[in-house]
Amino acid sequence: MGCALPNKARPPGPCHGGCMSWADWEGYLRALVGICSLAAVLVYAYKLIVPGRYPDRLAAIALAMAFMASGGALWGGLAFGAIPAWALFVWPLLGVFWLLETEFGTHILGLIAGGLGCAAELLFPWGVTLQGLGAVWRELTQAGALMMGAFQIFALATWLLAFLYRTSPAVARRKTARFFTINSLIVADLAYRLNGWALPFALVAVVTAIAGIVAGEVPPIALVLLVLAGLAGAVYALVSRQKGRPAWLLMSAGALLACYGALGLVRF
Secondary structure (H helix, E strand, C coil): CCCCCCHHHCCCCCCCCCCCCHHHHHHHHHHHHHHHHHHHHHHHHHHHHCCCCHHHHHHHHHHHHHHHHHHHHHHHHHHHCCEEHHHHHHHHHHHHHHHHHHHHCCCCHHHHHHHHHHHHHHHCCCCCEECCCCCHHHHHHHHHHHHHHHHHHHHHHHCHHHHHHHHCHHHHHCCCCHHHCCCHHHHHHHHHHHHHHHHHHHHHHHHHHHHHHHCCCCCHHHHHHHHHHHHHHHHHHHHCCCCCCHHHHHHHHHHHHHHHHHCCCCCC
8 A cells, every 4th residue: 555656567576466546646646626526615615504613613614625635636746757638727726726715705705716626626527637648738728728627716706795795694694794794896806806817828738739739749729718718808807997897717727628628628
């Protein structure tokens, strides 16, 4: 146990047959992220019904474990040359969640982060990895698109908080309380920042996609979808600083999901 080597890289000897391959470890980490993300969603759902401070701690523990597990899968995959697509999507998403929660202290943003952690398990099938196999530009385009999506889709999903702010009695009654410091202006600022962080990765993905098309590694439709997603995000950045217009984020997220299909990252 504990010998985390790919199946094809297992050394002969007494450890053979008893070692865990990298695929085994990735499966364990993927399951851990899914369980922790779902646990965080359930805790926040309970908190919407029965507000209190203790659920925050349970949800924070679950999201911290999901962050560490996705990071382990990402960096382990990097070491073995097979980065899981789901890990490259989830790890930066949960990382920026902790950054935003430290600054804003919403005590409910984790509901969105946990939900997206669960969604990534469904969106990116088991075994889908960024394996360049000599196609470096394709791999870089995939990485840029995944990083862009981690922030862009998070920005879109954040608008769910505005819906809860208007419809949930627990949020509405405590909109000025310490553990639900959320309102439409904060939601707009959160989404604006997340979208802003997505745009540099959009630029990188577009540039690498152009190089990939020249090298015959990236399909032209992927570049078209990336440009569309980047332009929609740029328009959102220009018109949505104070009054959010999430339709632009919806357009960007839709183009990104279609791009993932063109790049072989998802299977619809």
